[in-house]
Amino acid sequence: MEEKTTFKGISAYPGMVYGKVFRWKQSKRKREDRTDLGPDEIKEEVELLKKGLQKTEEDLADLVQKSRQNEELSAILESQIVFLNDPLFRARVFERIAQNKESAGLAIETAVSSLYDEFQSIPDEFFRERADHLLDIGKRIESNLYPEKGTEQTKIPDDVILIAKEITPSEMIQLGKSKLRGIATDFGGKTGHTAIIARNYGIPTIVGLKNITSHVEDDDYILLDATKGILNRSPNIDEIKLAGIKSDIKRSIPIREISDGPKELKTKDGKKFSLRANIDSEDEVDTAFLQGADGIGLVRTEILFIRYVEFKPTEEEQFTVYKRILLKMVGRPVTFRVWDIGADKMENGYEEENPFLGNRGIRYLLRHPHFFKEQLRALLRASEFGTMRIMLPMITTRSEILQTKVLINECLEELKNSGLVITKKIPLGIMVETPACALNLPFLGNHVDFYSIGTNDLLQYLLAVERNNHLVGDLYNPWQVVFLLLLKNIVEVANSQKKPISICGEIGSDPMFTAVLIGLGFRDLSSAIPLMKEVAEKVTEISTWKAKLLAEQVITLAGEEKFDEIEKLVMETKG
Numbered sequence: 001m002e003e004k005t006t007f008k009g010i011s012a013y014p015g016m017v018y019g020k021v022f023r024w025k026q027s028k029r030k031r032e033d034r035t036d037l038g039p040d041e042i043k044e045e046v047e048l049l050k051k052g053l054q055k056t057e058e059d060l061a062d063l064v065q066k067s068r069q070n071e072e073l074s075a076i077l078e079s080q081i082v083f084l085n086d087p088l089f090r091a092r093v094f095e096r097i098a099q100n101k102e103s104a105g106l107a108i109e110t111a112v113s114s115l116y117d118e119f120q121s122i123p124d125e126f127f128r129e130r131a132d133h134l135l136d137i138g139k140r141i142e143s144n145l146y147p148e149k150g151t152e153q154t155k156i157p158d159d160v161i162l163i164a165k166e167i168t169p170s171e172m173i174q175l176g177k178s179k180l181r182g183i184a185t186d187f188g189g190k191t192g193h194t195a196i197i198a199r200n201y202g203i204p205t206i207v208g209l210k211n212i213t214s215h216v217e218d219d220d221y222i223l224l225d226a227t228k229g230i231l232n233r234s235p236n237i238d239e240i241k242l243a244g245i246k247s248d249i250k251r252s253i254p255i256r257e258i259s260d261g262p263k264e265l266k267t268k269d270g271k272k273f274s275l276r277a278n279i280d281s282e283d284e285v286d287t288a289f290l291q292g293a294d295g296i297g298l299v300r301t302e303i304l305f306i307r308y309v310e311f312k313p314t315e316e317e318q319f320t321v322y323k324r325i326l327l328k329m330v331g332r333p334v335t336f337r338v339w340d341i342g343a344d345k346m347e348n349g350y351e352e353e354n355p356f357l358g359n360r361g362i363r364y365l366l367r368h369p370h371f372f373k374e375q376l377r378a379l380l381r382a383s384e385f386g387t388m389r390i391m392l393p394m395i396t397t398r399s400e401i402l403q404t405k406v407l408i409n410e411c412l413e414e415l416k417n418s419g420l421v422i423t424k425k426i427p428l429g430i431m432v433e434t435p436a437c438a439l440n441l442p443f444l445g446n447h448v449d450f451y452s453i454g455t456n457d458l459l460q461y462l463l464a465v466e467r468n469n470h471l472v473g474d475l476y477n478p479w480q481v482v483f484l485l486l487l488k489n490i491v492e493v494a495n496s497q498k499k500p501i502s503i504c505g506e507i508g509s510d511p512m513f514t515a516v517l518i519g520l521g522f523r524d525l526s527s528a529i530p531l532m533k534e535v536a537e538k539v540t541e542i543s544t545w546k547a548k549l550l551a552e553q554v555i556t557l558a559g560e561e562k563f564d565e566i567e568k569l570v571m572e573t574k575g
Contacts, residue, residue: 011229017182021221024163045103057084112137159181161183163216182205184207274523278296319382331387336379339364380415394431427449435486442493484555514538514539518542518551519547
């Protein structure tokens with residue numbers, strides 16, 4: 001056995017499982033490749049390609065309709081239709097047939113491969129991770145070019161951990177999800193399609209493991225710790241036992257019984273605690289309500305840009321979605337984060353060397369006030385249908401809040417002039433996700449109604465570590481003492497100002513952190529829906545005094561960078 005047994009990747013969906021490996025082998029379709037077509041044959045191949053493209057578009061449209069109940073999945077397929085009809089893509093394929101005299105199948109493969117390499121070379125990770133669209137489209141077209149030369153469908157055994165170089169969106173959708181305990185891939189990132197779909201199905205997944213496919217074989221037994229992003233080829237017996245306990249969690253059981261409203265959640269010593277849900281699509285609202293969430297702590301409104309792939313959603317389209325979300329939550333508070341987007345996604349041809357530090361979030365919105373005001377008007381109009389809170393992302397200065405308030409007042413006046421008077425006071429809050437914002441809170445408190453900590457970006461900016469970069473992934477560690485002390489300081493400032501403070505970042509969804517966060521002073525978390533039950537259980541199992549003692553011990557150990565001891569202490573602390 002090779003010396004290397006542990007592999008570090010990017011956690012796409014948390015969970016710990018122990019199980020048997022099944023390597024996903026992408027089979028190639030048999031075909032006859034030619035580069036010597038005659039004039040008549042070229043015409044035949046062009047007609048064959050046109051029919052293949054048409055059939056592929058029809059297939060994708062059919063899949064979109066079948067997956068309408070899942071907004072994210074249908075959005076992925078809709079964006080594939082956009083790629084399929086891209087003039088650049090089509091021109092390249094037809095040119096290869098006409099100029100290189102290539103058969104249709106070979107032309108598709110070479111054009112897709114060329115475009116895929118170009119996408120992979122783009123600095124922006126958002127576009128790199130969407131290169132798998134091209135591979136998927138290429139396979140679909142080829143299957144429609146030569147339907148009589150079909151490949152055998154790989155049969156996946158029950159209860160396995162799927163290992164693959166990469167999985168295209170349609171392959172991921174068509175896999176037997178009930179058969180999979182976990183997924184691990186060589187390629188991919190946290191916002192790629194494998195990750196998105198894995199989160200939709202609640203499958204523990206690690207992506208970006210580089211070369212895991214060459215280090216494991218079918219029927220090997222491995223430990224997949226998708227919470228930490230670590231795959232272990234030869235775990236010890238204690239790790240296997242722990243994985244067995246973690247794997248036994250039933251995610252379908254509601255966290256609390258529902259009657260007229262959510263049952264009050266309390267710590268072991270009777271202190272009230274609020275647990276809300278983070279949502280990425282409107283489809284998740286019903287689940288959050290039935291799970292007994294105290295509200296929605298984060299609506300990522302950017303989901304509308306996935307849904308309306310080819311154009312920006314209008315004010316009316318936004319209003320309709322926001323209204324439905326509020327109505328579904330029946331009075332429970334819903335926090336809408338305004339567009340957290342950047343120029344890299346909104347301005348054609350515009351590239352930033354470092355979009356994480358660039359024109360994104362509130363910066364982009366304030367530079368495009370007409371666009372921002374469309375969303376603000378839609379939110380204000382929808383506020384009459386439920387309990388709304390509005391939250392601003394990427395805040396660093398006081399002036400950003402004041403400029404936003406000016407725009408909100410302008411929107412209120414415009415709506416009033418059109419005959420709609422907004423009667424409710426809508427709380428305005430900010431995401432605390434930059435060190436500048438965290439340290440600036442004493443000067444921001446008079447201008448906002450609440451705070452919510454985006455721990456993912458806050459940790460990234462604090463440690464100067466890009467959270468999706470596997471080369472420095474070991475440094476992206478929320479147990480770092482500076483991060484824990486900053487969280488402690490934020491909650492103390494918020495309490496001194498009597499401002500509600502919550503966490504909506506990833507550690508709010510991590511049951512391992514729940515007791516420590518309570519010890520640091522937090523009484524309000526917003527979690528990913530599949531992990532709400534576990535977080536709620538941790539709340540009820542710990543007393544606030546014990547949690548405070550635990551947090552103090554963790555900070556001491558963190559100062560000495562004894563991270564393994566911290567995790568052991570957290571796992572062993574009860575009551």
